Amino acid sequence: MADITRDEVLHVAQLARLELTDDEVTRFQEQLSAILGAVSKVSELDLRDVPPTAHPLEISNAWADDEPRPCLSLDEVFANAPDRDGDLFRVPPA
Amino acid sequence: MTGIDTLTLGAEEAGRLLESGELSGAELYAAYRDAIEERDPELHAYLAVCDDPGGDGVPIAIKDVIGTKGVPTTAGSKMLESYVPVYDATVTAKCKAHGLRVLGKTNTDEFAMGSSTENSAFGPTRNPWDPARVPGGSGGGSAAAVAAGLAPWALGSDTGGSIKQPAALCGNVGLRPTYGTVSRYGVVAFASSLDQVGPVARNVRDCALLYSIISGRDDNDSTTVEVPAVELPTAEDLRGLRIGVPRELNDAEGIEPGVRASVARALEVAASLGASVEECSLPRSVDYGLACYYLIAPAEASSNLARYDGVRYGLRSEGDDFRSMVMASRHDGLGDEPKRRIMLGTYALSSGYYDAYYGKAQQVRTVIKREHDDAFARFDVLASPTSPTVAFPIGAKADNPLAMYLSDLLTIPSCMAGLPGLNVPCGLSDGLPVGLQLVGAQFSENALFRAAYALELALGFDPVPTRYRS
Numbered sequence: 082m083a084d085i086t087r088d089e090v091l092h093v094a095q096l097a098r099l100e101l102t103d104d105e106v107t108r109f110q111e112q113l114s115a116i117l118g119a120v121s122k123v124s125e126l127d128l129r130d131v132p133p134t135a136h137p138l139e140i141s142n143a144w145a146d147d148e149p150r151p152c153l154s155l156d157e158v159f160a161n162a163p164d165r166d167g168d169l170f171r172v173p174p175a
Numbered sequence: 176m177t178g179i180d181t182l183t184l185g186a187e188e189a190g191r192l193l194e195s196g197e198l199s200g201a202e203l204y205a206a207y208r209d210a211i212e213e214r215d216p217e218l219h220a221y222l223a224v225c226d227d228p229g230g231d232g233v234p235i236a237i238k239d240v241i242g243t244k245g246v247p248t249t250a251g252s253k254m255l256e257s258y259v260p261v262y263d264a265t266v267t268a269k270c271k272a273h274g275l276r277v278l279g280k281t282n283t284d285e286f287a288m289g290s291s292t293e294n295s296a297f298g299p300t301r302n303p304w305d306p307a308r309v310p311g312g313s314g315g316g317s318a319a320a321v322a323a324g325l326a327p328w329a330l331g332s333d334t335g336g337s338i339k340q341p342a343a344l345c346g347n348v349g350l351r352p353t354y355g356t357v358s359r360y361g362v363v364a365f366a367s368s369l370d371q372v373g374p375v376a377r378n379v380r381d382c383a384l385l386y387s388i389i390s391g392r393d394d395n396d397s398t399t400v401e402v403p404a405v406e407l408p409t410a411e412d413l414r415g416l417r418i419g420v421p422r423e424l425n426d427a428e429g430i431e432p433g434v435r436a437s438v439a440r441a442l443e444v445a446a447s448l449g450a451s452v453e454e455c456s457l458p459r460s461v462d463y464g465l466a467c468y469y470l471i472a473p474a475e476a477s478s479n480l481a482r483y484d485g486v487r488y489g490l491r492s493e494g495d496d497f498r499s500m501v502m503a504s505r506h507d508g509l510g511d512e513p514k515r516r517i518m519l520g521t522y523a524l525s526s527g528y529y530d531a532y533y534g535k536a537q538q539v540r541t542v543i544k545r546e547h548d549d550a551f552a553r554f555d556v557l558a559s560p561t562s563p564t565v566a567f568p569i570g571a572k573a574d575n576p577l578a579m580y581l582s583d584l585l586t587i588p589s590c591m592a593g594l595p596g597l598n599v600p601c602g603l604s605d606g607l608p609v610g611l612q613l614v615g616a617q618f619s620e621n622a623l624f625r626a627a628y629a630l631e632l633a634l635g636f637d638p639v640p641t642r643y644r645s
Binding site: 093125131158162 | 257258259261262354355368394397398400459462465466467469477481484485486487488489490491494495496498500501502503505506509517518519521522523525531532534535536537538539540541542544576577580591592593594617
């Protein structure tokens with residue numbers, strides 16, 4: 082797994098919904114290649130039959146009672162909204 | 176009472192003075208506000224200082240990734256520059272319920288991503304021991320505030336070392352608790368299988384006391400569990416304690432000789448206090464830990480930070496359509512390091528690369544966890560330096576992300592395994608603090624407090640930065 086290409090940087094930026102300037106694309110291409118080179122180390126190990134760990138505690142499903150509880154008011158929910166239209170967040174057209 | 180010396184006053188002691196009536200809550204709060212006014216213009220530990228919220232307890236500083244109702248919570252990011260939470264994080268609410276008064280919000284690397292606090296969108300924090308150097312990160316603001324007497328204690332958050340490493344570089348006691356012991360409700364998320372909130376304090380008992388206040392199961396964070404009762408340490412010896420010294424954490428390339436010497440001396444002191452000290456091995460945890468972390472944490476971050484889309488809160492930039500608005504908002508609101516990690520994480524999770532990167536990293540995480548389990552069958556505590564180096568000059572690693580990532584080489588493995596780790600200062604090297612890292616099995620915080628307390632007494636480290644001593 083070698084260097085990341087300029088096209089890959091642009092593709093990943095689209096997936097991540099990140100607008101990048103040309104300078105950023107150049108810089109990230111170089112830096113991400115170096116970082117990926119270093120983290121590729123994980124493929125050196127023989128990991129046959131090793132299960133993955135997603136979470137450090139041995140707990141699974143935490144159940145809660147299916148009952149309504151108090152929650153934020155609409156005014157609180159919208160308090161930090163960039164743009165509001167009544168009970169909706171207003172955004173530019175899709 | 177006049178002449179409160181915030182540089183030497185501990186939180187437990189402050190509480191005693193309040194209780195006995197020798198000191199009023201207002202006097203104590205004012206003393207810290209004066210200290211902030213005097214020393215923070217140079218240090219920039221605080222992003223915001225609060226108006227006295229009332230209450231009758233000891234003041235506290237809170238890292239700016241932790242939500243505080245009515246007080247801006249920026250996570251060190253332009254994205255959240257004008258974000259004012261409408262509710263308190265559970266840890267904030269718990270502090271307030273204990274009467275603790277919030278002094279202000281402390282500086283952090285943007286979204287807690289960094290090891291120097293230089294990644295803050297609002298400028299770096301300086302190390303109280305030497306203002307030309309970094310305080311560590313991401314919780315450099317909390318560590319610097321406690322070291323400089325701008326708060327008796329503080330809350331931090333730790334994903335791969337953001338409590339322990341700044342505590343090491345600033346000479347204070349910091350605990351990254353066992354995963355699941357402290358609620359993250361209301362805390363800005365970075366990497367959810369790793370993030371933990373924890374205490375930063377001037378001494379071990381204060382650290383334990385603050386941990387007892389903030390820990391416990393929370394219905395609003397389903398990853399939290401019931402926590403064993405916290406015991407404030409009292410024993411001055413270490414008889415019966417089995418300390419393991421992992422070769423790979425103590426001989427790693429890049430550990431400075433002064434750090435090595437200081438930690439070796441602390442281990443000799445531990446042995447003289449009655450502990451058994453024996454070398455052991457974590458053969459792959461250190462070698463592969465950093466690679467594992469820098470796949471898993473960015474992968475989770477790329478998902479967590481997807482919420483910053485300019486729709487519900489946070490910065491919004493102009494765009495002709497929805498997609499361009501989102502992309503412009505993220506471009507303008509996020510700094511270099513979050514962008515880098517979002518890109519890295521998105522790449523590692525993307526079609527065609529998932530198995531080779533993220534899948535492998537999750538398996539390596541199992542290897543790391545098992546190696547630590549094996550070690551804790553023989554030992555109560557594992558000891559090593561917390562940081563390979565003392566505080567480094569501001570700017571020294573700013574253009575080299577990989578070099579910066581190495582700052583967390585020694586703190587990361589135990590974080591991957593969900594283990595508690597504590598930094599206790601163990602000496603000076605070139606006039607700068609060196610930190611000893613003590614790591615325990617899950618839920619063994621009491622053993623860490625006990626070990627650190629006895630060492631603290633025996634080592635006699637003076638946490639007041641040399642240049643502030645009169």
